[in-house]
Amino acid sequence: MTRLFLVDDHQIIRDGLRSLLAAEPTLEVVGEAGNGEELLSQLPSTPTDVVLLDVNMPTLDGFATAARLRDEYPGIRVLALSMLNDESHVGRMLESGAHGYVLKSAGKQEIFQAIEAVMEGRRYLGSEIGMSMLTKVLQAPAATPDAAAAKAGGLSRREMEVLQLIAEGMTNAEIADKLFTSKRTVETHRQNIIEKTQAKNTAALIRYAARNGLLQ
Numbered sequence: 001m002t003r004l005f006l007v008d009d010h011q012i013i014r015d016g017l018r019s020l021l022a023a024e025p026t027l028e029v030v031g032e033a034g035n036g037e038e039l040l041s042q043l044p045s046t047p048t049d050v051v052l053l054d055v056n057m058p059t060l061d062g063f064a065t066a067a068r069l070r071d072e073y074p075g076i077r078v079l080a081l082s083m084l085n086d087e088s089h090v091g092r093m094l095e096s097g098a099h100g101y102v103l104k105s106a107g108k109q110e111i112f113q114a115i116e117a118v119m120e121g122r123r124y125l126g127s128e129i130g131m132s133m134l135t136k137v138l139q140a141p142a143a144t145p146d147a148a149a150a151k152a153g154g155l156s157r158r159e160m161e162v163l164q165l166i167a168e169g170m171t172n173a174e175i176a177d178k179l180f181t182s183k184r185t186v187e188t189h190r191q192n193i194i195e196k197t198q199a200k201n202t203a204a205l206i207r208y209a210a211r212n213g214l215l216q
Helices: 011-021 036-045 062-072 087-096 108-119 127-139 145-150 157-167 172-179 183-197 202-211
Strands: 002-007 027-033 050-053 077-082 100-103
Touching: 002 011, 002 036, 002 108, 011 027, 027 036, 036 050, 036 062, 050 062, 050 108, 062 077, 062 087, 077 087, 077 108, 087 100, 087 202, 100 108, 157 172, 157 183, 157 202, 172 183, 183 202
Parallel strands: 002 027, 002 050, 050 077, 077 100
Antiparallel strands: none
């Protein structure tokens, strides 16, 4: 049973999430708060596995709360759940310590998948966010093959393929199926890409790829 804590400054949103999550027998809502301070005051007496965290809140917002959770409760997974879908908010939340980011407009199945992903120690970026970033990439001027190769930072051909699929919002499992390889191999490629590009998270990785013309 995964224990969830809901943090959003709108009661109606928390009520809706509680009702939605009640449909999944493996999930249990153990608490709720209207901002980060309320969450942190309750955590010592409320065992929690995953915090569903809004970004824009009064008193202590999602960025500051995620950073506090990272430092004070490293065992708790943080899933940002917000209406804000611009690249700056997504990137900043991931850099603050969130393990995933999904939009409130997402379907319940995607929210369940996001919770499962962060619980398993994986990162999760909502499909709509991934498509939005990809659209920006596709609208950018294309680089020539020689220029792209020069800026690839030593990425292999297979790593370039994995990078392309990451930008399309695919999970490691989906990439493995697409490339007819194992999930572990994809995870290794992903880690190599991050090390070679020195990107701190998926959003930063996509920005790097877009700036350097590495995507088709």
